[in-house]
Amino acid sequence: MMTQPDALIARFLQKDAMSFEKIYELYSESLFGVINSILHDKELSEEVLQDTFVKIWNNSDRYNPKKGRFFTWMLNIARNSAIDKTRSKAFKNQRKNHTAEYFVDILEARGSFNTSVDAIGIQKFVDVLEPLCKKIIHFLFFKGYTQKETAEELEIPLGTVKTRNRICIKKLRDIVGVE
Amino acid sequence: MKDPQTYIDSGVLELFVYGTLPEEEMVEVAHIVAQNPVLLQEVVSIENSLLKLASAAAPAQVADFSNLRKYIDVDGKVIPLSRKRTPIPTIILWAAAILLLAGVGYLYTENSKLENQLVDTERELLLQESKTQVAESDLQQTKDILNVIRQQDLIAVPLGAQAVAPEAYASVYWDQENGKAYIDVKGLPEPPQGKVYQVWSLTLEPLTPTSLGILDQYDVTGNQIFELDNPNQSEAFGITLEPAGGSESPTLEQLYTLGVVTS
Secondary structure: OOOOOHHHHHHHHOOOHHHHHHHHHHHHHHHHHHHHHHHOOHHHHHHHHHHHHHHHHHOHHHOOHHHOOHHHHHHHHHHHHHHHHHOOHHHHHHHOOOOOOOHHHHHHHOOOOOOOOOHHHHHHHHHHOOHHHHHHHHHHHHOOOOHHHHHHHHOOOHHHHHHHHHHHHHHHHHHHOOO | OOOHHHHHHOOHHHHHHHOOOOHHHHHHHHHHHHHOHHHHHHHHHHHHHHHHHHHHOOOOOOOOOHHHHOOEOOOOOEOOOOOOOOHHHHHHHHHHHHHHHHHHHHHHHHHHHHHHHHHHHHHHHHHHHHHHHHHHHHHHHHHHHHHHHHOOOEEEEEEEEEOOEOOOOEEEEEEOOOOEEEEEOOOOOOOOOOEEEEEEEEEOOOOEEEEEEEOOOOOOOOOOEEEEEOOOOOOEEEEEEEEOOOOOOOOHHHEEEEEEOOO
């Protein structure tokens, strides 16, 4: 199983263009998914994804391993860029005819294309996972809400969010076959 | 530190990967995880499952990395971003908007000018029309006067000035046959407010005045001719200034003009 490519990240932090390309290959699709689960729009998400990676490149000196995972750092940039985009006119225009609310809707709605993901496995996840799990993961992971904000958004007790979150991720790991 | 399993069960590692913990907790968890391979393995597993889940939410295949190359140079240095493609179209849009605004403003000014000109022209036209009306009415009056004084058998009686108004004069054209007197008052000053001219027919011996009427439709132009009935055997005509409505007998101190019938 893939672990965080520390050597690669270290080279990237030295502004090595080759390692940046590798990092793009490793993480771009996931960040694309995160962005799209906020924007629900392919073209806008592509724009924001590019924007995100430019920021990742330009701000690499701001990544501090003492404050979290490299993926988490990129995830924050992606989310913030996407949220910025939600305030744009382009987003407000497309908002009118969008239907997907949760990332699971995207999973169900999207056409088939080659990804690094076992689409069947994910579909299983979507099928198996209870609705509350989908919602909790949607807010905590995709949208970056705190547990408190998630509890308020879903109108459930904070304790439920805490315990459910753990269980939901565990199920997710079982389904996608991650060790 | 706590037993790794307890730490794992607390659910804090998921939040650590989400990046939704407060900053000091992020630092704390990062520190703990870095020192404990079991926790690190747990974090990696969480992270990988989330990576998979997230990529499943990608709406399409990601664009090729080559799209990004223009933002980084070969030496790996930052290229000061001229930020996406938006600035140029934005500038053009703004320029177009400003031009449009200027154009609208120009047209508006031109339109206002034209409107003002139109108003001026209309006013000029009205002025000319009223001048024409005045001229036509003057002409009509002049024709009327001519018609009167050209009549045959008309006795013209010039009325001369008296002490009250040394400059005043008037004319009476007497149509004896039809019992009409036409009074031309061009030479009389405009009567003061509340006063009217009154025309008298006089017989001389003894002096007997008979009122022919008052000139109460007096026109400032003084161009008109007053037509009065005069069935009398007049020997002279006089015009006095009287209080509005006229008097029974002439106020001789206010005798403006007097003339004797000579023929």
